[in-house]
Amino acid sequence: MRSEFQELWRFRELLFAMVERELKIRYKNSVLGFVWSLLMPLATILVMWLVFKVFLRNDTPNFSAYVLAAYLPYQFIQLAVLDSAQSVLISLPVVKKVYFPREILPLASVISNFIHLLLSLPIFFIFLFVIYATYGFEVSPFTWRMLFLPVLLVITFMLTAGMAFIISALNVFYEDVKYAVSLLLYIFFFLTPVMYFSENVFYALKDKPYGMLLYNLYHANPMAMLVTAYKKTLVPMGKIDPGGGEGLIPMLPMNWPMFGVTVAITLAFFFGGYALFNRMKWRFVERP
Amino acid sequence: MSTEIAIHIQDIHKEFLLSHSGSASLKTALLWWKRRQLEELKVLRGLTIEVKRGECVALVGRNGAGKSTLLSLLARVYKPTSGTITINGRIAPLLELGAGFHPDLTGQENALFNAMILGLSRKEATARIEPILAFAELEKYRDAPVRTxxxxxxxxxGFSIAAHVDADILIVDEVLAVGDFAFERKCFAFIEEFKQKNGTILFVSHDREDVxxxxxxxxxxxxxxVEQEGDPLTVLDAYESGTA
Incomplete structure (x- = not known):
């Protein structure tokens, strides 16, 4: 695998040119361009605020800030994986003619979406500032925990790249993969604590038989642990409404053992996915 | 091996799995008996070819004889089933009808990107944009999307990009007859000049005059x-009488 990484490094200029090309293509034919990438999360937050805070009468303070902190990385994973699923197949005419490391194709899709995630972070911080301003700054919206953000971003990138390697390679041979993946991403949006909290799962399960086992199983989904970490990193730890009329309860501290499991799963996805991709990449041009 | 050898192909075999069931899908993988419909196709069977630096070699043969497969192996698109290929120098394939062009990007953007795919650094590719557009006579349309x-x-x-990436070895798969008569002459002039500069060319053609x-x-x-190799006129005559 070392030689594959070296070869990829040798072609880094082509990778960046391909990222640039993807960004250009995406915005060439739309008037609002990058604004669309921001409109999507902001519109989602507005609807979720309406549903949870107003209709379902959830009392959690700063609810929309927490949701946005989790929605941005989840949206990145979703869009990057779906884009990359098609990446090799779309470029097959070039792949059949010229040599270059094939992993550039899914990586370019992941990186161009990652750039969108980075660009949306300043908007997130402005949003956070405004939310806390409306509460008259009872606490500062910015904490030292935000310094953990770069680590989270690296883990998110590696997890997504790993999934992109696997899915883009399999999709060359079985186009069903793309549909299966979009279904899974849709289902996991609900099984990942984006619009609710990891604490909700904890309080719902803690007194049930096998409750803790199920709770840990739920967090074996690396996306679940990641978006929870984003919430705890980007927004000050406050109180949440666990439902069931118990009133507000302080948020749980970060579950470091489960976070360690997430890091391990991420590394397995990244290196395992890359190995699988490298095993399959020579057969892309020969697909029966 | 002497540096006078540009390409050395030693006992190359290449096999493909041929599908009779149409497109690939999960269905095909799940229905195990469909495996039987995959037929092994031996396209290249022990090919040994040597091409010297500065030589221009034409490949002829009927459809399915393995010409394009051989060129793809040289472009490192396929891995051989067995055998070794040694290449001295940078190799550039001529892309037919702009494979790899994106319709929504301009001619200039596509040229820059394709030059990089063919192995140039960004700096080198940027420096060659003007000559590429000039050779292709497309300076006026540089900012138009290529879908137009x-x-x-x-x-x-496509020809102009490949001609400007400073390749030592050019791979040409039936794309010499591009554009109008004037441009075709320009292409042949370029090839002559390329040969003068000790460049190596491997090309596939069905056109007797081209060869x-x-x-x-x-x-x-x-x-x-390899059925026969040698002087173009002799081989062509044998090929044409042999397949007629």
């Missing part, structure tokens, strides 16, 4: 093996 280009314009741009005009040597491939 005619097929002749696309072919000219006779350009090549120094001709190789006749039949069923994945």
């Amino acid at each position: 280009y005619s097929s002749g314009m696309l072919a000219r741009l 006779l005009q350009v090549s120094d040597r001709c190789i006749w491939l039949k069923d994945g093996q």
Whole structure:
């Protein structure tokens, strides 16, 4: 695998040119361009605020800030994986003619979406500032925990790249993969604590038989642990409404053992996915 | 090995799995008995070819003889089933009708990107944009998206990019007849100049005149093996009488 990484490094200029090309293509034919990438999360937050805070009468303070902190990385994973699923197949005419490391194709899709995630972070911080301003700054919206953000971003990138390697390679041979993946991403949006909290799962399960086992199983989904970490990193730890009329309860501290499991799963996805991709990449041009 | 050898192909075999069931899908993988419909196709069977630096070699042969497979192996698109290929120098394939062009990007953007795919650094590619557009006679249309280009314009741009990436070895798969008569002459002039500069060319053509005009040597491939090689006129005559 070392030689594959070296070869990829040798072609880094082509990778960046391909990222640039993807960004250009995406915005060439739309008037609002990058604004669309921001409109999507902001519109989602507005609807979720309406549903949870107003209709379902959830009392959690700063609810929309927490949701946005989790929605941005989840949206990145979703869009990057779906884009990359098609990446090799779309470029097959070039792949059949010229040599270059094939992993550039899914990586370019992941990186161009990652750039969108980075660009949306300043908007997130402005949003956070405004939310806390409306509460008259009872606490500062910015904490030292935000310094953990770069680590989270690296883990998110590696997890997504790993999934992109696997899915883009399999999709060359079985186009069903793309549909299966979009279904899974849709289902996991609900099984990942984006619009609710990891604490909700904890309080719902803690007194049930096998409750803790199920709770840990739920967090074996690396996306679940990641978006929870984003919430705890980007927004000050406050109180949440666990439902069931118990009133507000302080948020749980970060579950470091489960976070360690997430890091391990991420590394397995990244290196395992890359190995699988490298095993399959020579057969892309020969697909029966 | 002497540096006078540009390409050395030693006992190359290449097999493919041929599908009779249409497109690949999960269904095909799940229905195990469909496996039987995958047929092994031996395209190249023990090919040994040597091309010297500065030589221009034409490949002739009927459809399915393995010409394009051989060129793809040289471009490192396929891995051989067995055998070794040694290449001295940078190799560039001529892309037919702008494979790899994106319709929504401009001619200039596509040229820059494709030059990089063919192995140039960003700096080198940027420096060659002007000569590429000039050779293709597309300076006026540089900022138009290539979806608005005619097929002749696309072919000219494709040829021009490959001609400007400073390759030592050019791979040409039936794309010499691009554009109009004037541009075709320009292409042949370029090839002559490329040969003068000790560049190596390997090309596939079904056009007798092209082969006779350009090549120094001709190789006749039949069923994945070299049937005959040598002087273009002799081999062509044998090939044409042999397949007629």
